[in-house]
Amino acid sequence: MCFDSVKQAVKYCFISQSGKQQGNIFLALFAAVGLLGLLGATAVTFVKGPLSSSVNVSRLSMAETQLMVVAQMITLDSVADPDEGDCDQDGYVEPTEWKVAASASNAPINGGIIPDKISVTKTDPWGTAFGYCSWNAGAQNTVDSIAACNEDGVASEQRLIGSPTPVYPAIAIVSAGPDRVFDAECNNFIDGNADTVPDNDMVSKPDGSDDVILTYTYREAASSGGELWALKSDDATKATIGRNLNVAGGVIMGTQDGIASCGPSDINSLRYNTMTNKIQACDGLGGWDDVSGEGGIEVLSLLEDVGTSTCDYIDLDSDGISDDAGKIRYNTSINAVEVCYSSEWRSLDIKGTYAELALSPSTGTLDVTGPCSGGLCPYKFSSSGQTFTLTNTGSVPTGVLSTNKDNYIAGVDSDSFKVQSSGSTCEDGIILAPGQSCVLDVVGYRKDNGTYSGTLTVTDPNSGSVATASLSGTASGFINVSAWLQVSVGDGHTCGIKDDGSAWCWGSAGSGRLGNNETSGSYLNPVAVEDGGATWSKISAGVSHSCGIQNDGTAWCWGDNSYSRLGISSPYNQPVPVRVNDGGVTWLDISAGDRSSCGIQADGSGWCWGADNYSQIGDGATSTGHAEPYPLDDGGATWSSISVGEKYACGVQTNGSGWCWGTESYGSLGNGGTESDVLASPTALDDGGATWSEIVAVKANNTCGIKDDDSAWCWGYDNFGELGNGAAITGTQISPTEVEGGDSWATIGSGNYHGCGIKTDGSGWCWGRSTSLGSLGNGTSSGSQHSPSPLDDGGATWIQSSSWSRHSCAIKTDGTAWCWGYGLNGQLGDGDTENRLSPVQVID
Structure with a gap:
């Protein structure tokens, strides 16, 4: 092991603590300093060895x-x-x-x-x-x-x-x-x-x-450097170590002529008495005690064991001093050098050449009080977080601690805690130098009532040192009912997912778009999708078909299969979900449009299928379409979201850039080109290099999105205020223009001549054409709104919304679903076929 040279150099060492020890022993100075230098030198050899021999x-x-x-x-x-x-x-x-x-x-x-x-x-x-x-x-x-x-x-x-x-x-x-x-x-x-x-x-x-x-x-x-670079003391009468320490040739030490003071601050100071030819240690009370024998030092070997060697009070030579006193060993069970003092082993304060992690405090209580509010719902953070300080108390730098701060949370309820980037300085990939610290800001993160616990764990991959802190909390105030997690609005129907993962649809059953094994009629309340009891993570309603992703990552579609918009080679409509013919891959996102569909696979790649009569497939050329998923002509880009409309599609790449493709009607592609461009491949928005969090392409004439600063923007057709940019701006907009008000938005949707969205405070708003259909949900049926108008909802707070043709739906913070606008086919889900000027609750 790395202490071999020490084992051959020394057997006995002593740090004077009682002021009354004698015998053939090592000097305390050599034990605390010289031995440290040896350990440092051998550690270098120890580190270099594995570099040439280890292949793992x-x-x-x-x-x-x-x-x-x-x-x-x-x-x-x-x-x-x-x-x-x-x-x-x-x-x-x-x-x-x-x-x-x-x-x-x-x-x-x-x-x-x-x-x-x-x-x-x-x-x-x-x-x-x-x-x-x-x-x-x-x-x-x-x-x-x-x-x-x-x-x-x-x-x-x-x-x-x-x-x-x-x-x-x-x-x-x-x-x-x-x-x-x-x-x-x-x-x-x-x-x-x-x-x-x-x-x-x-x-x-x-x-x-x-x-x-x-x-x-x-x-x-x-x-x-083993203190070879030790700083010089500001006190000229004292040296920290100095360059006069010469292990090979002896230790040069002051004598009784120059070192006389022996007060409390001088305890354990050493000097050489030239009169008695002995080393002496100050007892802190004015006395100097001999700590060496007749001037000689016995050099034997360093014991190595797991803590079993003897340290007894045995005095065979009857000199009043234990024969074991001053014995030194390396205790492999605690990785420490120890000296025998009287009849007990005491550790020398010598740090090994390794990193050591410590977390403070050792516990944190993070309670969450519901209900949720704003764009975070159904989840809510604790009102305050707990800041933990992570310190490297070792003598060498750590390895890369983590590439993802979420990996620091472990335990059965690990998903009930989050490490906040905003309050943490332990950045992903951090390496801590000796003595360096960083902080981790941990918060509770819940959507339902109950107690929860976890562990904050940080491991150094080099030394294996592990620092932990216990996490716990209690959540209360949440409304634990069967709630809706997502709604998606199509042309004449609506679909959604409840918090148990079940999928439901309502409205027109034409072509099998509800997935309930019916191809005609209307269903005025939600009906379960016939999926064999599957659970779903994503659902999307299009014009006459629907698609979704189950929790295992598989993609499924149902309804009208003309133009192979369901992703299968079959001439028949499908009234129940069928798996997309994709070769068994895993999907992250999916969007059903009019005659085509698109999705994102687990590797971030974008794919589309169905009709390509408007170049909406994005495959680089106007084709007859694809019956199965076909990759986008995007140069190998990765995507975070894709939304499909009638004649075009848009999406956000993982770097935040916004793109659209297909046939442009009234500037709906937002690329700053003509009003009738046909773009067969994804083309960047004319947005000055902005970064986006969401872009929604619906119908054919206008598009909306939210930038990463939470500002809302729309582009395309604007005769009735459907872009929401204020009455002073009308007509076609071929590039993104900001929704008036400069507010922060959580979600946004674009329908037929109108748009709707939810601000980050949870309030719901719509803008555009107002008719007897009630598309704006503001309680009136006349007068276009060129700026966002609040929903007639009694001051409710919302978490998610969706718009398509002439109706919209949204979910409140209590998990209930509400719809408004055109209701002829029962797509509002309230048990009626009436149009609604204000939101009405979906009755399930």
């Missing part, structure tokens, strides 16, 4: 380990330079200069590479030379001002201006990562306001970079 570690883990080895070798080399490493004599060791790379692109910005004299592997697991930056810290922290600091003799000193204090970077080792391109940047210490805190990032990398960086502050470098 990943390249990333190899890179992280190599970074630590390189950093330790540089710290050891730095003190071997002339002037004991302090070339400018300001009390701070200057780290070794970097070597200038052959090309600036082969090193971090403003840095270089590992110099040749450092005897260590200089390339990372991907074959790229390690980058290296160093800073000249201390009172004399400028570069090129002291000739002695230009040790390599090149044109200038290869260091950056460092901090005058020891708490900011001294060295940084950088791997370019898998892409073999350096993105990291090192910078001079800049302190414009003279508060000793840098005004800039001394080392950084851009978001998305795969560079791996290990940064040591001056203080951390001192610790990792």
Whole structure:
């Protein structure tokens, strides 16, 4: 093991605590300092071994380990330079200069590479030379001002201006990562306001970079180097360690002539008494006690066991001192070096070269009080979170702690807790340096009543250290009824999913679109989809067919199969769900339009099927269509949502960009082109590079969406205010225009000559053409609304809405479903066929 050299060097060691111990023992100074140096040196050998022999570690883990080895070798080399490493004599060791790379692109910005004299592997697991930056810290922290600091003799000193204090970077080792391109940047210490805190990032990398960086502050470098970089004390009469500690040639120590004081603050101080030829320790009460025998030190071996070796009070030589006193061992059961004191083993305060994680506090109670409100429903967060501090108490950096903060939560009720990004500094992929901390902000997350518990768990992949905290909470105030989770409005029918995962439809049963094994008539209340008791995660109602995704990720459609819009090769309509002929893949999203359908598979790829008479398939060419899912002509993009209308479709890619394709009517594609463009492939919106969270394409003439800042935008036909952008703007809009009011929106829908949406405060609004059909749900039947008009709902709060042709539906925070507008076919689900000017509850 990594302590072999120590085992061969020492058997007995003693830290004086009683002031009354004698015998052949190691000096306390050597035990606390010299032994630490030996452990540090052997640890380097221990780390390097697995790099060449282990084939089971990943390249990333190899890179992280190599970074630590390189950093330790540089710290050891730095003190071997002339002037004991302090070339400018300001009390701070200057780290070794970097070597200038052959090309600036082969090193971090403003840095270089590992110099040749450092005897260590200089390339990372991907074959790229390690980058290296160093800073000249201390009172004399400028570069090129002291000739002695230009040790390599090149044109200038290869260091950056460092901090005058020891708490900011001294060295940084950088791997370019898998892409073999350096993105990291090192910078001079800049302190414009003279508060000793840098005004800039001394080392950084851009978001998305795969560079791996290990940064040591001056203080951390001192610790990792076995205290060879120890800071000089402000008290000139005391030294922290100093360079006079020479294990190979002996320990140089002050004598009784220079060290006389022995008060409480001097307890355990050591001196050499030249008169008695003995080492003495201060007892803190004015007395100096001999702690060595006749000047000799017996060197045997270090015991190694699992905590079973003896430490008894046995005095065979009758000198009044236990014969076992001062015995030292390495206890493998607790990974610690221990010394025998009287008749008990006590651990030496020597940290091993490993990372150690700790979480504080150890518990957190996160209660949630319902009901929910706004766009988060049916869930609700706890009113306040619990902040946990994660600290690396070890002596080396951790590995990459996690690539997803949600992985920190474990336990049966793990889905009842969330780690909030806004309040957390433990970013995904973080590496903690020794002594460094970050925080995790945890909240409760519930949709129903009950108690719940979990565990916040963070594991260091390198050392295996695990830090945990217990989580618990109680949820109350939720209305635990059979609630609706989703509604989707079609042309003459509506479908939805309840909180038990069951699927239901109502309205016109023509062509089998309700999925209840009927092909005619109207159903004025919800009827169950005949699916064999399946559970569903997504449902979408189109013009004359419907589609959905079951909880196992399979895609199904039912209803009118003309043009193969159901995704199967059959000339017949299907009155019950049939599985899309997709080769058995898993789906994340699905949308039923008029003659076509589209969806997103588990890998994020976009697919469409059915008719292509308007290029709505997006396959790159106007075709006769596809009876089975066909990939979008999108260059291999990944998608987060897709919405299909009558003649076109739109979607949002995972990078937030908005796209549409198909036949443009009155600017509905939003690409800034003509009013009659035919786009056979996804084409970017004319939106100035905006990022979107949702885009809804319905009918043929207008489209709406919500950007990631929660602002709402619409484009296309605008003769009756259906874009909601204010009466001052009318006519066709070929690019997105903002819905008037500048409010924040949670969901949005676009129907026939109208639009509806829910703001983030849960209030419901509609705009556009108002007729006797009641499409706007505001209680009136006359006068178009060019700006959002509130629903006539008694101040209710809503969580989800859907619009299509001439009616809309939405779900309140209590889980009840409501509809308004055209009701001739029973699509409002209230048991009648009347049009409704205000929302009426779906009766199930």
